Every structure is written in structure tokens, then in C-alpha cells.
Amino acid sequence: MSTIHQSSGVNGSGANGLLGSDAVLRVTPMTFFPTCPTCKRKRPQSGFSVYTLRKLLELGLPIDGYCLECDHLWPISKLDRISLAKSLSSPRG
Ligand SMILES: [Zn+2]
Numbered sequence: 001m002s003t004i005h006q007s008s009g010v011n012g013s014g015a016n017g018l019l020g021s022d023a024v025l026r027v028t029p030m031t032f033f034p035t036c037p038t039c040k041r042k043r044p045q046s047g048f049s050v051y052t053l054r055k056l057l058e059l060g061l062p063i064d065g066y067c068l069e070c071d072h073l074w075p076i077s078k079l080d081r082i083s084l085a086k087s088l089s090s091p092r093g
Helices: 019-027 050-059 078-089
Strands: 064-067 072-075
Touching: 019 050, 050 078
Parallel strands: none
Antiparallel strands: 064 072
């Protein structure tokens, strides 16, 4: 079985009339709290924008967390990805 999966939904023409909100999302930082695998503490990460995080989640790409105390960089766990996805999809306000 070979399934060719092409993402065809993304067009950058801006025809959806929501240019403003999309542009805001691209730069709005999203703080999330993955657990450091070394010290087992939740570490705030604020280096990604909402837009970037959504893309990384959609594409299944690794999202890195960083712990200052351990000086450790790690890809966040599946559980952390799920809770991040939930907080991204929750309505604003
Ligand atoms: Zn740590």
C-alpha cells in the first residue's frame, strides 16, 4: 500500500480575508510547559509562536524544550504534545 499524502489545503494567497489574525498568530508567542526528562520539572518554553507550534504539531515534527537548570535540550513527549495541542485549540479569552 502506498498512499501519497499531499497537503493541498495551504495557499498563501491570502484569499481567506483573515490576513490580520493569521499574521498575529505568526508572531504571538505561546508559552507551554513540557517536563524536563532530566529533572522532571515543568519548564516554561516561550520561544515558539502559536503559528509555528501548530505547524510543528500538524506536520508531526519534533518540538524542542529547553531546561536552563540542566542545560538540556530535548524533544517534548507525546503527552506534552497532546496537552500543547489542547491549549492551542482552546478558544481565546
Ligand atoms: Zn531540567
